[in-house]
Amino acid sequence: MTSSMPGPAGSGPRTVVLISGSGTNLQAIIDEVGQNRLPVELTAVVSDCADAFGLERASKAGIDTVVVNFGDYGNRQDFDRALADVLEDLEPEIVVLAGFMRILSSTIVTRYQGQMLNIHPSLLPKYKGLHTYRKVLAAGDRFHGSTVHYVIPKLDAGPSIIQYRVAVRDDDTEESLATRVQQGEYVIYPRAIEWLASKRVELRGEQVFFDGEPLREPKLINEGGVGPR
Ligand code: GAR
DSSP: OEEOOSOOBSOSSEEEEEESSOOHHHHHHHHHHHTTOSOOEEEEEEESSTTOHHHHHHHHTTOEEEEOOGGGSSSHHHHHHHHHHHHHHHOOSEEEESSOOSOOOHHHHHHTTTTEEEEESSSTTSSOSSOHHHHHHHHTOSEEEEEEEEOOSSTTOSOEEEEEEEEOOTTOOHHHHHHHHHHHHHHHHHHHHHHHHTTSEEEETTEEEETTEEOSSOEEEETTOOOOO
């Protein structure tokens, strides 16, 4: 199920990106690597969905792709085992969940703890799980955003590294809000990956350290801002 491609993009820690769909975050990461602004080797893109558009983005960039199609497995355990085997073979130093819409087994998460990041479209700890835009609008919140965090076995609960925050407008719809939040995701995700690759950010136990100091709250970029580098 692996397609052989001309060679991995970039150089640095071996980095595997897991996707399920469109892969616009993947594209932002590919672009940053291509511009030599993100020092990682994009070793492979793995999808749990055979028709994820992100696979085409990866192929176009010359990155190996692997499909572990959830539908091909009789049950969750077999899928988890197949995915674990694929990851083991790829020997990643960093695992990036970029719109990967399946909950990973705690075995996989524990195996890569401190090396695995996720991006979630909310200002965590608010609004874990699905439909965050709908929930924010229904609650009448003034702000929404997205968070890059370490992955731990509990869903969307790992320590946060950086957030992007936008003000909710009176006339916002789920779509308009998502568009603005996603623009910020393309900034904060490559940046967090760069920090992890260069070991500026580290997870020790449940505490994030940044430049050797405990990070008491996630770094923050406000809409239109540049934020910390
Ligand atoms: C992203 O906006 C990401 O925040 C969200 O899925 C989108 C994937 O888009 N992730 C989650 O909801 C995870 N719980 P993409 O495939 O275009 O990068």
